[in-house]
Amino acid sequence: MTVPAFNTVTWFQVGTDAPDEARRFYGDMFGWKFALDPDSDGYDLVTYPGGDAPSGGISHEPDASRNHAMFLVMVEDVDATCAQTEKNGGKVAEPTMTTANGLKFAYLEDPTGNRFGVFTPPPVS
Numbered sequence: 001m002t003v004p005a006f007n008t009v010t011w012f013q014v015g016t017d018a019p020d021e022a023r024r025f026y027g028d029m030f031g032w033k034f035a036l037d038p039d040s041d042g043y044d045l046v047t048y049p050g051g052d053a054p055s056g057g058i059s060h061e062p063d064a065s066r067n068h069a070m071f072l073v074m075v076e077d078v079d080a081t082c083a084q085t086e087k088n089g090g091k092v093a094e095p096t097m098t099t100a101n102g103l104k105f106a107y108l109e110d111p112t113g114n115r116f117g118v119f120t121p122p123p124v125s
Contacts, residue, residue, distance in 0.1 A: 004074055011072040011119065012046075012056035019044060019060045026058075034058065039101050070107075072117035078104045081118045 004010040016022045023044065026032045037043040042060035061067060075081045082092045085108045093115055094107040102122035109115050
């Protein structure tokens with residue numbers, strides 16, 4: 001497996017209040033496979049047919065008002081990217097968060113209000 005380059009779209013997320021229906025739909029449509037993320041409560045990892053690692057996820061949301069689909073860009077520094085977003089006319093919709101395993105991510109908006117995410121993978125141990 002090759003390591004993706006920084007500043008490229010390397011992850012996607014579908015947020016839904018009906019995760020069973022989403023798994024059925026995307027599994028039937030595209031052959032995606034799902035596994036519960038062991039580091040999360042309510043997140044399914046998505047692997048494409050022939051893929052050797054997950055490429056996205058399904059976030060279990062509490063209600064339909066939080067349903068979404070978005071792309072995430074892998075960056076070297078989430079905090080610096082948040083600052084650069086604001087300098088370029090965008091906004092930080094949800095500031096940097098860090099998971100227990102060290103994954104850092106934030107949700108941003110471009111100047112026209114489109115939401116997307118940025119993340120830095122957890123450190124390799």
